[in-house]
Amino acid sequence: MALVLNEEQRLLQDTAREFLQQRAPVEALRKLRDSRDATGYDPSLWREMCELGWASIILPEAYGGLEFGFAGLGLVVEESGRTLSASPLFATGVLGASAILLAGNETQKETLLPQLAVGELTLALALEEHHHHRPTHVETRLAAEADGYTLNGEKCFVLDGHSADQLLVVARSSGEPDSSNGLTLVLVPRDSAGVRCTRTVMADSRNAANLQFDQVRVPAEAVLGRVGEAGPLLEQVLDRGRIAMAAEMLGLAKESFARTVAYLKEREQFGALIGTFQALQHRAAQIQVELELCQSVVLQALSTVDEQPQQLPLMASLAKAKLNELAKRVTNEAVQMHGGIGVTDELEIGFFLKRARVAMQILGDTGYHKDRYARLCGY
Amino acid sequence: MEQLETFRTEVRQWLQDNCPESQRSPALPEEQYWGGRSGSFAGEDARLWFERMHARGWTAPEWPEAYGGGGLNPQQARVLKEEMKRINARTPLYSLGIWMLGPALLEYGNEEQKLRHLKAITGGEIRWCQGYSEPGSGSDLASLQTRAEDMGDHYLVNGSKIWTTNADKSDWIFCLVRTDPGAKKQEGISFLLIDMATEGVSVTPIELISGESEFCQTFFDNVRVPKENLVGELNKGWSIAKALLVHERKLMSEMGSESPRLQVPPTAAARDYLDFVDGKIADAQLRSDLVDYEMQMQAIGLTHFRCFEEKAAGVQSAAPLVMKYAGTEAEKIKSELLLAIMGTRGLGWEGESFSAAELDTLRLWAMSKAMTIAGGTSEVQLNVIAKNVLQLPQG
Structure with missing residues (x-):
């Protein structure tokens, strides 16, 4: 049953919720922000998350994984959206693990995945070169040399790009700048000669970076998959990322909505609880309707990864587009319904608002996914 | 699980052998059999199909056999529904008695009332x-x-x-x-x-x-x-009425999915009435509206399915309470979208200048306005969600 959690999944979700609420609540993100923490997350906490198995939920047992399926990972990611917990869970546990799993050869999987599982290896996917998500718009060049390759180009909005041990770089081996043919995925240690990294401070106080590659030497064994043929595999990795990000936004929306509904039950104006006002009741009820629909979409999308890969592109775009809209609406209403206190930094609602806006851009905004959905449906 | 698959195989074979070819397409309003003292069949096949289904108790698959039902459990009933849908088999008997009154009598009626009324309902005698x-x-x-x-x-x-x-x-x-x-x-x-x-x-x-x-x-x-x-x-x-309203809202939320009308789905209408450039609808606004609608319908469909899975698993959630609002609002959006897609061809009231499907589209557009009023207005639905799901204070 894809749309109802089983006992094990519920247990995993409960454990994740409890751990995150105690160890990585919104307050922890505020501290990281205010102290201008260099890493942007707490590495020792990430180790603990890895001990709980979060970095290896989708990995096969042979590589030290739990083999619990993508749906399980999605539940943990959803919980991390409730607490806005900063960690390598998305960049490493979702994108990095999926890329190596789907594109890596046996040697690469045997070497990298067990390290990733225990928290000794963090990854960042260096894809974007434009301020809008354009996965095939790749000008970063990978040129063949006698004994390997050289990498030249620039990347932006690389999540965890300033902290990851290794970078998964999408580069062009051949073809025109916007073609999906000719793309290659290479693994580059972040401290390689010629890699320049500039951390970008973003609205959500989370981690991203701009990267420059200047004559970076890449050995042949650092190529994931076949040279020039990364396009289709990359799409699968991105679709997994889109669905996981939708799950994070579901958690974010649920939590900011729950806090708002609680406020409607305690705030008094004109001698009455503001939750008695029908103008607010109806807007809140409409959000509840959308939340229920989005809950079904996310559950279905998560199980699609494990069970119906042929539906993956459509479900990924459905999930990302719907959750983008939900997260935007809920966070806007959360601020508005909190009134004056809603626009203060003291209240945590603002953190949800800002994270929502960044999450909405990650791996495709609403327009991108509506267009893709329409194209997939033939109109 | 295995038993259910055996049941599915049996049902599939039985339908194959017993559902007349002419009963394997959506029924137009005039082709539906509603039973009753003055009810009539649209043809001999419709009569045959009704009688065969009735003999198995499958005009009301989940009711006890003693009252003319099929005695199926929810999973089996789902299988029957799926298998009927697979071959587009028509509903043999349309009946408010089956959908609305029956469930209330089963829960609140006395034995005498059940025996007297339920059998007359499943047999199509009383409308x-x-x-x-x-x-x-x-x-x-x-x-x-x-x-x-x-x-x-x-x-x-x-x-x-x-x-x-x-x-x-x-x-x-x-x-x-x-x-x-x-x-x-x-x-x-x-x-x-x-x-x-x-x-x-x-x-x-x-x-x-x-x-x-x-x-x-x-x-x-x-x-x-x-x-x-x-x-x-x-x-x-009042408590019976409330239980029945839940049934009615569920029915209304599902109506769009099997609308037995000539009206074509919006994506098909788009292909017939709109210009395409490079495989895309040229009108960006209509294309955007169409995607919004299609995505919403997919989300609603998934949520219907979630409601069913939750019911089967004995899990409670707020999902069933939002479906009437979501489903009927989406029907209105669909109707407006179709009118926009068809332009002036969607505005014909009667006559030979318009196709039957075009005329039907306009009539359904007008009818869709009633959907968010009947069975509890959308505003009442939102009141219910605010009170029962969000538990907001009542003034």
Whole structure:
């Protein structure tokens, strides 16, 4: 049953919720922000998350994984959206693990995945070169040399790009700048000669970076998959990322909505609880309707990864587009319904608002996914 | 699981052998069989199909066999539904008795009432309609004024009901009536079954903006109703009514998915009526609206499925409570979208200048406006969600 959690999944979700609420609540993100923490997350906490198995939920047992399926990972990611917990869970546990799993050869999987599982290896996917998500718009060049390759180009909005041990770089081996043919995925240690990294401070106080590659030497064994043929595999990795990000936004929306509904039950104006006002009741009820629909979409999308890969592109775009809209609406209403206190930094609602806006851009905004959905449906 | 698959194989074979070829396409309104004293079949195949399904108890698959049902469990009923859908098999008997009254009688009726009425429903002998709303009681349903006075050996009913769907074609009506005028409004209401052939009952159809008149007003003028027709306890009809409203809202939320009309789906209409450039709808606004609608419908479809899975697994959630609002609002959006896609070809009222599908589209557009009013307005749905799901304070 894809749309109802089983006992094990519920247990995993409960454990994740409890751990995150105690160890990585919104307050922890505020501290990281205010102290201008260099890493942007707490590495020792990430180790603990890895001990709980979060970095290896989708990995096969042979590589030290739990083999619990993508749906399980999605539940943990959803919980991390409730607490806005900063960690390598998305960049490493979702994108990095999926890329190596789907594109890596046996040697690469045997070497990298067990390290990733225990928290000794963090990854960042260096894809974007434009301020809008354009996965095939790749000008970063990978040129063949006698004994390997050289990498030249620039990347932006690389999540965890300033902290990851290794970078998964999408580069062009051949073809025109916007073609999906000719793309290659290479693994580059972040401290390689010629890699320049500039951390970008973003609205959500989370981690991203701009990267420059200047004559970076890449050995042949650092190529994931076949040279020039990364396009289709990359799409699968991105679709997994889109669905996981939708799950994070579901958690974010649920939590900011729950806090708002609680406020409607305690705030008094004109001698009455503001939750008695029908103008607010109806807007809140409409959000509840959308939340229920989005809950079904996310559950279905998560199980699609494990069970119906042929539906993956459509479900990924459905999930990302719907959750983008939900997260935007809920966070806007959360601020508005909190009134004056809603626009203060003291209240945590603002953190949800800002994270929502960044999450909405990650791996495709609403327009991108509506267009893709329409194209997939033939109109 | 294995038993269910065996059942599926059997059902598939039985349908293959028993469903006439002509009954394997969506039924237009005039082809539907609604039963009743004045009911008629659209053809010999429709009669055959109904009789075969009725013999298996599959006009009401989940009801006990003793009352003419099929005795299936929810999983088996789902399988039957899926297998029927697979070959587009028509619903053999359309019936408010099956969808609405039956579940209430099964839960609140006494044995005598069940035996008498349920069999007549599954056999298509009696057609029922529903008498809830009144001219003065719309969204505020509990303010209803139709009186049923205790006259010792019978009740004397006076008043009128409105929006009684197909009352002019029905044999019996299940009604909410006021039996204690002194009590607080929800507490003096009872649930009464009335034979419409009784003296003093009269029906007038109401013409709607769609030009159709499936809704009626039904008048009760000193109507004598036997006491055995009271369902449940005296003055406790409101809880039955609420349970029935849940059924009705579920039905309405699902209506769009099997709309047996000529109206074409929006994506198909887009291909027929819009310009495409490079495989994309050229009008960016309409393309965007179409994607929004299609995504919403997919989300609603998934949520229907989630409701079913949750029910089967015994899990409670708020999902069923939002479906009437979501489903009927989406129907309105669909109708507006179709009109926009078809342009002036979607605005024909009658005549040969327009195709039957075009004319149907406009009529359904007008009818869709009633969907968010009937069965509890969208605003009432939001009130219910605010109160029961979000538990917001009530002023």
